[in-house]
Amino acid sequence: MIRIASIEPESIADELNLPVGLTVLEINGNPIQDALDLIFYQAEERVLVTAEKLNGEPLILEIEKSPDETLGIIPEPDKIRRCTNACSFCFVKGNPKADKLRDGLYIKDDDYRLSFLHGHYITLTNLRPNDWERIFKQRLSPLYVSVHATQPDVRLAMLKNPRSALINEDLDRLGEEGIVVHAQVVLCPEINDGATLLETMENLYSRGKSIQTLSIVPVGLTAYNHDRGGRNLTRDECLLALDSIELIREKAIVEREVGWCYAADELFLQAGQEPPGPDYFDDEDLEANGVGAISWISERVRNGLHALPPRPGEKIVVLTGRSMEKTLMQLTAEIEVATGATFQTVSLENSLYGPSVTTAGLLSGADHADGLERTAPFDLALFSALALNEREMFLDDLSLTELRSQFPDCRIEPSHDLIDTLTNT
Numbered sequence: 443m444i445r446i447a448s449i450e451p452e453s454i455a456d457e458l459n460l461p462v463g464l465t466v467l468e469i470n471g472n473p474i475q476d477a478l479d480l481i482f483y484q485a486e487e488r489v490l491v492t493a494e495k496l497n498g499e500p501l502i503l504e505i506e507k508s509p510d511e512t513l514g515i516i517p518e519p520d521k522i523r524r525c526t527n528a529c530s531f532c533f534v535k536g537n538p539k540a541d542k543l544r545d546g547l548y549i550k551d552d553d554y555r556l557s558f559l560h561g562h563y564i565t566l567t568n569l570r571p572n573d574w575e576r577i578f579k580q581r582l583s584p585l586y587v588s589v590h591a592t593q594p595d596v597r598l599a600m601l602k603n604p605r606s607a608l609i610n611e612d613l614d615r616l617g618e619e620g621i622v623v624h625a626q627v628v629l630c631p632e633i634n635d636g637a638t639l640l641e642t643m644e645n646l647y648s649r650g651k652s653i654q655t656l657s658i659v660p661v662g663l664t665a666y667n668h669d670r671g672g673r674n675l676t677r678d679e680c681l682l683a684l685d686s687i688e689l690i691r692e693k694a695i696v697e698r699e700v701g702w703c704y705a706a707d708e709l710f711l712q713a714g715q716e717p718p719g720p721d722y723f724d725d726e727d728l729e730a731n732g733v734g735a736i737s738w739i740s741e742r743v744r745n746g747l748h749a750l751p752p753r754p755g756e757k758i759v760v761l762t763g764r765s766m767e768k769t770l771m772q773l774t775a776e777i778e779v780a781t782g783a784t785f786q787t788v789s790l791e792n793s794l795y796g797p798s799v800t801t802a803g804l805l806s807g808a809d810h811a812d813g814l815e816r817t818a819p820f821d822l823a824l825f826s827a828l829a830l831n832e833r834e835m836f837l838d839d840l841s842l843t844e845l846r847s848q849f850p851d852c853r854i855e856p857s858h859d860l861i862d863t864l865t866n867t
Contacts, residue, residue: 445465757819764791807840818849
């Protein structure tokens, strides 16, 4: 069952005046156990909803609608399926031992529902028989899978979970049922790189269309999990990995007319190379995994320059992590020409995770405040919207409102691609 947390305005549920707290038990005779069931079973023309009122009385609703129209029910959050692995490179275990961080940062999720709904990468190690049945019945495709290595002994050594050695059988099972996979390898030096990486790529490529993409992401250790063993890749190891990736890409381009295997932006940066342009990524939507993010924002900015309003004389500060610094300096120089504003790009060091973590989305509120203090006064400051959660809180629980209160005479705005905020602010 699920309970209603809120109702979408002007939806079917709104028209029916369904109250917050109402329990939805079944739709068309199918038990509703979570938000995924709600999405799956409401996609019919005729919907029979069995519910329970707050006072315990039963409620039956007969609804006719378009199959594409939702009921407008927003359920309470589902309980997240936790990870049962013990990876030494786990980012959650690399969280700082601080007193005031978001609770969600300490949750190791490995939930196939979040993989289907939001593109979270999962390992498949905690799936029960009924989970497999549900994946096939509800056609939960594509799924995003952290493979890391197709050699059972290597994967077992990395995940430290006996179930992890069955990765080939799991991928076979998904492929046989027509479930498409976006695969990922987190590349760890002297563990799954070199010959192991080559063999993993060949194995996954041989599975044909069931593996739609393969992303190769360099391991990112924080200041708090270096002592768990392992290290970050060297420049030469990144270069060697890029050469190996290019071999499988050349094969895929000839045989499939797509690159299929994609190196993360950070792998290029750690190798001392410029990340490639949009053609490299074949329109695959992998930016959330750090694959093609630099290409994406560059394309967005350059396509939107013509629509920017003039801003002569304005001083605009752009806060970012080290990995995006060079790119944003180049892009803001182009925006300066288009708008007449003066831009200053400020690269912030991560005080929570340490200098090896360079993405803007993992910077704390205190990091942003420090950067703004060093650049004030300014007219407008932009920072990555990914640094905020849905409640507009930074990782250290500083709110955007609190940050703004420290600089009352300046505007401070989150942005996804600079253009969005500069066009509308």
